[in-house]
Amino acid sequence: MGILWNGATSIIIKVGDILFEDAVSEKLDSLKDRRKIKRIKKDIHLTTSGFKKKYDDSSIDTRVFSEFLNENFRVKNYYKELFWNGESADSEEKLQFLVSKAEELLSEDRKSKGLSILDNRDLLEEYFLEIRSQIKLKRTSYLSLDNQLLASQMKEDFRAVIKEENNLVSVSKVEKEYEQIGIRTYIDGTEKLSEECSHFLDLSDYFSDGNIIVEDAWNSEIIAEIREFSQNKLESNIDYSLNISSVQSVAFTIGYYTHSKSNKTVFPVQNHEVWDWSTYQRDTASEEELNYELIENTGENLIITIDLMNIGLSESIEESYSIEKDSIFKIKPKKPDRRYVIDAEHCAKLLYEIDGKLQALGLQIKSKRWKFAIAAPNAFVFILGQHATQYGKVTLLHHNRKTFKYQDSIVLS
Numbered sequence: 001m002g003i004l005w006n007g008a009t010s011i012i013i014k015v016g017d018i019l020f021e022d023a024v025s026e027k028l029d030s031l032k033d034r035r036k037i038k039r040i041k042k043d044i045h046l047t048t049s050g051f052k053k054k055y056d057d058s059s060i061d062t063r064v065f066s067e068f069l070n071e072n073f074r075v076k077n078y079y080k081e082l083f084w085n086g087e088s089a090d091s092e093e094k095l096q097f098l099v100s101k102a103e104e105l106l107s108e109d110r111k112s113k114g115l116s117i118l119d120n121r122d123l124l125e126e127y128f129l130e131i132r133s134q135i136k137l138k139r140t141s142y143l144s145l146d147n148q149l150l151a152s153q154m155k156e157d158f159r160a161v162i163k164e165e166n167n168l169v170s171v172s173k174v175e176k177e178y179e180q181i182g183i184r185t186y187i188d189g190t191e192k193l194s195e196e197c198s199h200f201l202d203l204s205d206y207f208s209d210g211n212i213i214v215e216d217a218w219n220s221e222i223i224a225e226i227r228e229f230s231q232n233k234l235e236s237n238i239d240y241s242l243n244i245s246s247v248q249s250v251a252f253t254i255g256y257y258t259h260s261k262s263n264k265t266v267f268p269v270q271n272h273e274v275w276d277w278s279t280y281q282r283d284t285a286s287e288e289e290l291n292y293e294l295i296e297n298t299g300e301n302l303i304i305t306i307d308l309m310n311i312g313l314s315e316s317i318e319e320s321y322s323i324e325k326d327s328i329f330k331i332k333p334k335k336p337d338r339r340y341v342i343d344a345e346h347c348a349k350l351l352y353e354i355d356g357k358l359q360a361l362g363l364q365i366k367s368k369r370w371k372f373a374i375a376a377p378n379a380f381v382f383i384l385g386q387h388a389t390q391y392g393k394v395t396l397l398h399h400n401r402k403t404f405k406y407q408d409s410i411v412l413s
Contacts, residue, residue: 064109068102083135095132099125114319114404116312178241178267178274181234183226183254185246186210193243201229203250210247210401218398218409223253230257230264240266241274244378249396249409251378255385256412267344270379275344277383282352289350291334292357294365299325302368306354306384307332308340308376317373321397321406327365331357341380351380355387371395373406388412 069075078094102124107117118124182197184190185207194200203225206217234240244251251268258266267276303326307313314330317323331354333340341347370391374381388394398409 062106062109064105065102068105072098072101074098074101079131079135082132083139086139087136095125095128099128102128110311114316116315120310176239176276178239178276180243181240181266182243183229183246183250184244185250190245193245197243199229199233201225201233201254203246207247212398212409215407218249219411222250223410223412226250226253227257230254230262234258234264234266236263236265238265240264241269242266242382243269244382246378247398248374248378248381249398251381252372252374252385252388252396253410253412255382256388259386259389261389268379268382270377273343275347275379275383277344277348280345280348282349286349288353289333289335290331290353290357293330294361295328295330296365297325297327299323299327300369301326302365302370303328304358304370304372305330305332306372306374306376308350308374308380310340311375313373313375317397317406320404321373326371327368329358329361329365341377344379347377347380347383351383351387354384358391369393369395371397371408373397 074094075098078091078098081088082091099121103118103121106124110116110118180197181199182190182193183201183203184193185203187204194202203222206213206222212218242254244254255266255268258264265278267274267278269275301323303317303321303323305314305317305328307330310332314328314332317328341350370393372394374384393411393413395408396410396412397406399406
C-alpha cells in the first residue's frame with residue numbers, strides 16, 4: 001500500500017511575539033505591567049493555536065507558509081497595525097496582497113516538488129481572516145477603547161465563553177477515558193511523547209528526514225516490531241488513544257494489526273482529538289462525496305490512489321512510479337477545495353464509501369495485487385489499515401522526499 005504526503009508540518013505563527021516585538025516597543029509603557037504583557041502574549045498564543053488546528057494536514061500546512069507568516073515584514077506590519085491602530089481604509093487591499101503573495105510562494109514550492117499548483121486561494125484567505133478576527137478580539141479585550149459598542153460586544157463574548165465552559169464541563173462528565181500510546185518515525189516535536197504514553201514504539205532509528213535508511217528494513221525489522229507491539233504490548237480490555245508521528249506506511253500497518261478481530265480497541269489521535277468512530281451510524285442513503293475513476297489494463301497490479309488533500313496524487317504516481325500496464329483506480333473528493341477529512345464521523349463515512357467501491361470491483365480487478373497511495377491525515381490512514389485485512393495482499397507505496405518518487409514499502413497479507 002502506498003502512502004504519500006509526509007510534508008505536513010502543523011502551521012505555526014507566533015502572533016503574540018509579532019504584536020509585541022521591538023518595532024512597537026514604545027507601546028508597551030502604556031500597558032504598564034510587563035507581567036501583564038507576558039500573560040497577554042500567552043493568551044494570544046493559546047487562542048490562535050486553537051483555531052490553527054483546523055488547518056493541520058491541509059494543502060497550506062507547509063514549512064514555506066509558516067516561514068512566510070513569521071518572517072515576512074508585510075505580514076508583521078499588517079497585523080501589528082491592526083492590533084495597535086485598528087482597521088484602516090486599505091486594510092482589505094493589504095490582506096488580499098498577502099493572500100496573493102502566499103499563494104504564489106506555495107505554488108512555487110509545490111511546483112519544485114513535482115505537485116500541481118495551489119488552487120486553494122479561499123483556504124488561504126480564510127486562514128488570514130481567522131488571524132485577523134482573533135487579533136480584533138484581543139484588541140477589544142486588552143486595549144483602552146472608548147467605543148460603547150465594543151464594550152457591549154465584550155460582554156456578549158464573555159457570556160459566550162461562560163456558556164462554552166459550561167458545555168465543556170457537561171461533556172467531560174460523559175467522556176470516555178483512553179490510555180495513551182504512541183508510535184513515531186519522526187523525532188522533531190515528539191520529545192515528550194514517550195513520557196506521556198503507557199506504551200511507545202520508537203522506529204526513528206530506521207529513518208532519516210522521513211526516508212527509510214535501509215530499504216530491506218520495511219519487511220523485516222519494521223513490520224516485525226509493529227506486529228510485536230500491537231499483538232503483545234496492548235491488552236484487549238482497554239480503550240487506547242494512539243498518537244501517530246510517523247510516515248503513513250507505518251500508520252497504515254499498525255492499523256492493520258489492530259483491526260476489529262484482533263480484540264484490540266485503538267483509536268487514532270488527530271489534531272489533539274481522539275477520533276473515536278465506534279458510535280458512527282452508517283447512513284446508506286447519504287450522498288456520495290467522492291469521485292471514482294477506474295482505468296483497466298493488462299498488468300498484474302491495481303494502483304489505488306486516494307487523494308483527500310488535492311495534491312495531484314494520481315498525476316504524481318503516473319509520473320514517478322513505474323506503472324507500465326497496471327490498472328489504476330483514482331479516488332478523490334468531488335469538491336477538493338479544503339482539508340477534506342473533518343473529524344472521526346466524517347472519516348468513518350468516507351471509509352465506508354471507499355470500502356463499498358473497492359468491494360464492488362469486478363473479480364478480475366479484485367484478483368490483482370493492490371498497491372495503495374494515499375494523501376490524507378494519518379488518522380484516516382490508520383483506520384483504513386484497520387479495514388484492509390479483507391483486501392488480501394496489499395503493498396504500501398512510500399514517497400521518497402529526496403528523489404520525489406514513490407517506492408514499494410511494507411507488504412501486508
